[in-house]
Amino acid sequence: MKPRYSIVAWVLLPVVVLGIMTLFNRNLEKRNLEYPNQMAVSPAYRSQSENPVLSKGLTGQQPVPGTIPRGFMPFNYGTSPEEAKRAGIELSNPFEKNKENLERGKYVYTNSCAVCHGASGGGDGPVIPKYPNPPDFKTETSKALADGELFHVITRGRNNMPPADSLISAEDRWKVILYIRQLQGEGQ
Template structure:
């Protein structure tokens, strides 16, 4: 009995695969087949703004986009210092990422420990130490702004370093400035 059923199934499969390409296939439930689709950018009488792909609501952000409402310059840097907070926690993973990004983008000038003794300082004016009182006194948002837009002789890094990595670099700079506190945080 089992074998007979098996043969029948094989026979059915075999016939269902046989196709006469000169005739249209049998349409099962054809309701959606004939639907008229609008093109994404064609006008549309049904939607509110008359477009098929409606405009996003004001203030919408693209996925993973971080808005940045600051221009270059010292006043804007100071405002960023007042208004922006580091959105990431100073976790070991964040610090490790910040360290890697700092080594890649900042250490050629600032040195891997932030002392202002990077390789290019032989031919380029030395940056101030990031461990000095001045840099310690800069709020997180201002550090983020300086990395994004540059400052004085330092070129802007907004186009090279992703915003999230800029914030992680800020945590790494803090960890250079306060190694003991970081060690305490990382202790289990």
């Protein structure tokens, strides 16, 4: 019986070796034979890989010009005072003055603005006078500014006032305006 087993082994061995060689020796230049793999390997291009079909040879494409991310509201105003005036005419606060919004506005104000503008908006925060005085929110000139104009100053900045668009969400910038309006009305 022994010899017969070894003959079977000698016949099977090359078949197994050849099989393993075909499986692992993949030619990356062309499509290879492969066992059905239940789609574990996707024939689709990976997003970071080169692509002979799409423009610029990239699989991951740039968004079409003018694309707006979901939930993002573009702010199409430049930095000039004229643009601030235009924002004042065209924009209005989308949030109503209720307890919840005012509380959020106060939170943002206390944490991001009071350091310069002062707790009550008098332009006398703890960094003043080491930092140039911001205007007192309670002056008539400040009160006369439209909501959209305040939003423009907060978003784009003005002179020594740093822009906050990358730090504070548009929603919070509108809510902080509600709180500034409340500070302006205090003591009247």
